[in-house]
Amino acid sequence: MLTLKQLDKTFGAGTASAHHALCGIDLTLQDGEFVTVIGSNGAGKSTLFGAVSGSFFVDRGRIVLDGEDITYLPEHKRAKRIARIFQDPMRGTAPDLTLEENVALAYARAGGHLFAPALPRKKRAFFREQLARLDMGLEDRMKTRIGLLSGGQRQAVTLLMATINTPRVLLLDEHTAALDPVVAERVLHITQDIVAENHITTMMVTHNIGAALSLGTRTIMLERGRIVLDLSGETRDRLDVPGLLALYREACGAELDNDRMLLSH
Ligand SMILES: Nc1ncnc2c1ncn2[C@@H]1O[C@H](COP(=O)(O)OP(=O)(O)OP(=O)(O)O)[C@@H](O)[C@H]1O
Numbered sequence: 001m002l003t004l005k006q007l008d009k010t011f012g013a014g015t016a017s018a019h020h021a022l023c024g025i026d027l028t029l030q031d032g033e034f035v036t037v038i039g040s041n042g043a044g045k046s047t048l049f050g051a052v053s054g055s056f057f058v059d060r061g062r063i064v065l066d067g068e069d070i071t072y073l074p075e076h077k078r079a080k081r082i083a084r085i086f087q088d089p090m091r092g093t094a095p096d097l098t099l100e101e102n103v104a105l106a107y108a109r110a111g112g113h114l115f116a117p118a119l120p121r122k123k124r125a126f127f128r129e130q131l132a133r134l135d136m137g138l139e140d141r142m143k144t145r146i147g148l149l150s151g152g153q154r155q156a157v158t159l160l161m162a163t164i165n166t167p168r169v170l171l172l173d174e175h176t177a178a179l180d181p182v183v184a185e186r187v188l189h190i191t192q193d194i195v196a197e198n199h200i201t202t203m204m205v206t207h208n209i210g211a212a213l214s215l216g217t218r219t220i221m222l223e224r225g226r227i228v229l230d231l232s233g234e235t236r237d238r239l240d241v242p243g244l245l246a247l248y249r250e251a252c253g254a255e256l257d258n259d260r261m262l263l264s265h
Contacts, residue, residue, distance in 0.1 A: 095147030
């Protein structure tokens with residue numbers, strides 16, 4: 001279980017450009033829960049992920065994972081349990097290393113090691129099987145430099161690498177936004193399968209409202225560093241995009257300001 005209690009973060013505190021990016025975030029995620037996260041531009045979605053993954057420490061509040069207080073645990077020590085994938089497919093892999101070398105690195109990192117020994121044969125075979133499931137022909141390209149793969153292929157590999165040692169929490173920060181729609185759809189399918197099979201507690205930021213309402217079992221909406229909507233069960237099941245926008249208007253007294261979100265449904 002992941003619990004966030006009263007998280008607060010101000011960037012540039014004490015300066016003229018101070019920005020209160022997280023304002024008392026309270027959120028509990030059950031094991032294996034898949035939550036989609038939406039919100040207008042600058043609402044604090046990436047900041048929330050940064051707080052959970054440890055890119056910075058929060059100013060106030062507590063982050064508790066499986067009963068352990070990890071609020072001040074450095075990022076590299078959380079990495080074994082909390083994986084994060086970004087929008088940029090180039091970010092999660094080393095372009096000059098082969099697919100196999102990247103996988104070896106991911107294993108090493110997940111095990112808390114600095115150096116990557118050669119991949120044990122069993123693990124190699126397992127990863128090859130996983131690659132075959134992607135149906136992108138990558139299982140026969142273990143010796144190919146990652147930099148030669150397409151964005152979609154790289155993002156799919158990044159997803160496999162991030163979940164190689166089954167993290168407790170997976171943070172997906174618009175991880176399909178830079179892919180063409182067909183590839184994005186496929187990567188989303190793979191995401192759902194991996195998350196469900198491994199029972200990984202997952203939060204996924206998306207600007208696609210339709211995807212936000214159809215994937216996972218819960219949707220939260222952020223606005224100015226606060227959770228303004230937390231939708232699940234029948235309420236969420238019955239909701240369509242206009243319905244969500246109306247709820248937003250009711251909660252915030254304004255129209256949603258996110259062009260990408262409004263254009264993508
Ligand atoms: N390191 C930082 N220093 C100063 N301000 C920051 C920093 N990171 C984020 N912010 C500010 O905090 C606010 C929240 O940013 P964040 O990236 O979390 O928003 P977001 O909801 O992910 O937005 P988007 O959908 O546009 O990516 C923004 O106003 C942003 O400019």
